Amino acid sequence: AQTVTQSQPEMSVQEAETVTLSCTYDTSESDYYLFWYKQPPSRQMILVIRQEAYKQQNATENRFSVNFQKAAKSFSLKISDSQLGDAAMYFCAYRRVRGNSGYALNFGKGTSLLVTP
Amino acid sequence: EAGVAQSPRYKIIEKRQSVAFWCNPISGHATLYWYQQILGQGPKLLIQFQNNGVVDDSQLPKDRFSAERLKGVDSTLKIQPAKLEDSAVYLCASSKNRDTGKNEQFFGPGTRLTVL
Numbered sequence: 001a002q003t004v005t006q007s008q009p010e011m012s013v014q015e016a017e018t019v020t021l022s023c024t025y026d027t028s029e030s031d032y033y034l035f036w037y038k039q040p041p042s043r044q045m046i047l048v049i050r051q052e053a054y055k056q057q058n059a060t061e062n063r064f065s066v067n068f069q070k071a072a073k074s075f076s077l078k079i080s081d082s083q084l085g086d087a088a089m090y091f092c093a094y095r096r097v098r099g100n101s102g103y104a105l106n107f108g109k110g111t112s113l114l115v116t117p
Numbered sequence: 118e119a120g121v122a123q124s125p126r127y128k129i130i131e132k133r134q135s136v137a138f139w140c141n142p143i144s145g146h147a148t149l150y151w152y153q154q155i156l157g158q159g160p161k162l163l164i165q166f167q168n169n170g171v172v173d174d175s176q177l178p179k180d181r182f183s184a185e186r187l188k189g190v191d192s193t194l195k196i197q198p199a200k201l202e203d204s205a206v207y208l209c210a211s212s213k214n215r216d217t218g219k220n221e222q223f224f225g226p227g228t229r230l231t232v233l
Contacts (some may be wrong), residue, residue: 004159043206044120045160045224091159104150104173105222107159 002027002094006108013082014116020067021077021111023092030054031097034068035105036077039089048090051075053097079113087115119143121225123209129231135197138228142190142211148172149186150222151194152208160208166192167214196230204232 003026013019025034036048051059051068058066063083067076079086089112093105122141130136142149147168152160163182165172168189177184181200186192196203206229210222 043208043227043229045208045210047221050221093159103220104152104162104165105160107161109157109159 004108010112012114023075033095034075035093037091123225133198137195140192140209146211148212150210154206
C-alpha cells in the first residue's frame with residue numbers, strides 16, 4: 001500500500017512571506033498522481049495543485065508551486081506571498097494511475113498552516 | 118454548478134444507536150466516494166461507487182457499516198450500531214469517472230458525527 005507522510009504537523013508564516021510544506025510518499029509504481037488539498041475550518045476540501053508523475057516539469061498554480069523529486073519520492077508545496085486566507089489544513093495525497101480497483105486518494109495526516117499578519 | 122451536498126452537517130448519538138448520512142454528488146458524476154476523517158488524521162476511503170456498483174469497499178467495516186447508491190445518483194452511508202471510535206467527519210466526494218487517475222475529486226462539506 002502507498003504511504004504518504006507529512007512530517008510537519010504545524011507551520012507558521014507571516015503574511016506576504018513564502019512557506020514550504022513537506023510531503024514524502026512510498027510507492028513501487030512508476031506512474032501516479034500527487035495532489036495538495038486545502039481544508040479550511042469549514043471542512044470543504046479544495047484541490048490546490050496536481051502533479052502527474054510522468055511529467056518532469058513542476059506544476060504551478062498562481063502563488064502555489066510544487067517541488068517534485070521523483071527519485072527521492074518527495075513532493076513539497078511552496079506558497080508564495082502568503083495571504084490570511086491561506087490558513088488551513090493542507091493534505092498531500094497520492095492516487096494510482098492504473099489498477100483493478102478504484103482510484104481513491106491516499107492522504108497524509110496533514111499540516112496545519114497558520115498565517116500571521 | 119452545484120457542488121456535492123451532504124446532510125446532516127452534524128449528528129450526535131449514543132453508542133449502539135444507528136445513524137445514516139446522505140450525499141448528493143455533482144450532476145453527471147459517475148464515481149462517488151465516502152471517506153472517514155478522524156480528528157488529526159487525513160481522510161481514509163470507506164467505499165467507492167461507480168454508478169450504482171461498488172468498486173472498492175475493502176476498508177469498510179462491514180459488520181456495522183453499509184452503503185448504497187440506488188439509481189447511481191444519491192448515496193447513503195449507515196452505521197449500525199455505532200461505536201465510540203466512529204466519531205469522525207464523514208466526507209463524500211465525486212468525480213466524473215474513475216478511468217483516469219487525474220480526474221479531480223470534488224468534496225462535500227462533510228458530516229461531523231459524535232458518538233457518546
